[in-house]
Amino acid sequence: MSSALTDLFPHPIVQAPMAGGVSVPRLAAAVAEAGGLGFLAAGYKTADGMYQEIKQLRSLTSHPFGVNLFMPQPEYPGASTGSTGAAGAALPYRAAVDVYAHQLAGEATWYETELGDPDSGREDGYDAKLSVLLDNPVPVASFHFGIPAPEILDSLRRAGTFTLVTATTVEEALAVERAGADAVIAQGVEAGGHQGTHRDLPENDGASVGLLSLVAQIRETVSLPIVAAGGLMRGSQIAAALAAGASAAQLGTAFLATPESGAHLLHKQALTNPLFTRTELTRAFSGRPARGLVNRFMREHGPYAPAAYPEIHHLTSPLRKKAAASGDPQGMALWAGQGHRMARELPAGQLVEVLVAELASARTALSSGGDLR
Structure with missing residues (x-):
């Protein structure tokens, strides 16, 4: 060193x-x-x-x-600059964010909160x-x-x-x-x-x-x-x-x-809870690969989360906060390395x-x- x-x-x-x-x-x-x-x-x-x-x-x-x-x-490839109007918003990555937001609507209802604004800043x-x-x-x-x-x-x-x-x-x-x-x-x-x-x-x-x-x-x-x-x-x-x-x-x-x-x-x-036995890399909570304890949210949404950081981070932030406040680790981002046990x-x-x-x-x-x- x-x-x-x-x-x-x-x-x-x-x-x-x-x-x-x-x-x-x-x-x-x-x-x-x-x-x-x-x-x-x-x-x-x-x-x-x-x-x-x-x-x-x-x-x-x-x-x-x-x-x-x-x-x-x-910005991710294909991101709209905002200069092409409504049609320009329907580009691959932006569309993927919107589809994921639709998928998370049930989570927002469950936790009685609103989804975050994906355009809160990069x-x-x-x-x-x-x-x-x-x-x-x-x-x-x-x-x-x-x-x-x-x-x-x-x-x-x-x-x-x-x-x-x-x-x-x-x-x-x-x-x-x-x-x-x-x-x-x-x-x-x-x-x-x-x-x-x-x-x-x-x-x-x-x-x-x-x-x-x-x-x-x-x-x-x-x-x-x-x-x-x-x-x-x-x-x-x-x-x-x-x-x-x-x-x-x-x-x-x-x-x-x-x-x-x-x-x-x-x-x-x-x-160290036996309920959480392993970790995985996931985009479920933020749109970027991150390793955390496998829980319900990761299992249900990880396979569908797009590569869109920090948009997905902003989108899921209220869900994660409400899950923590309500004592539900199954909706939290439980970041942890492979040696967590x-x-x-x-x-x-x-x-x-x-x-x-x-x-x-x-x-x-x-x-x-x-x-x-």
Whole structure:
């Protein structure tokens, strides 16, 4: 790992930025205080909301932390520009959104709410959030769903911010390196939540690569430091990722069950609930591939959900919120990685300590030719 990042936190453990209210300041602070790198998730927040969370986090810890931004999304092929009138709206992707909305009408009736407006915006306040980060620099910034322009990465670097960008393939990692990021987050198919693919092409569904293979391939191709992400729940798994060529490991689901996490209680309980036995990648809730616990909503609507992010995210948002408010996990987006059954309900700081001890034990076993367990 680059010394610029190594100097920021003593343990090679990064708490993943989980949007939707999970990665709150108290969670990031607890991880940072324990020697890991805590992260805030700016996705789905306003620029001011992000700024307020940064201020709160700085009041809780003096240790370095990171902030994650979602990249603005380009329109899908065939999207209407609005200049062709009513006929122009009946284009493939837009029509698919309308058909899916019709399919979800029964869900809206069931939860006694309205569907959201699919045209609520594609930018996620990106420019305003960048302005905040340039005016009030944070130690680390990461980006999901694409790569910032080289001049933006350079501006953040000059402001003293270390930059990371998610990649799900070797080709994406090469693009991250060319753009001038300081490190790449290698996200394997095992990861919970949204896959950070740079271009969401439906024909690539099912082509994602496992974490260890991805890390090894990127390590042989790209000179950037690698942060491994995807299904990591134990120190022995972190040791394996580091042995494959990563410099640090990013864990999300492992921290989701901690008391500091802002995840809904039903979401935390579902991780180890025997009712939810497996995860799948689905477009059902957002229109982009994301891994979550298989529930009723995913089973009934996943096969029909179109590739249309963030339109589908906006469309289903009221349904998901109403399901949570009514205590129904079968209608919630229960994002989780493949290792969800290994979740431990430990305080975040204690979890970091346990992971560090497990990592040290695994490294000792690995160096002596013993068992990694």
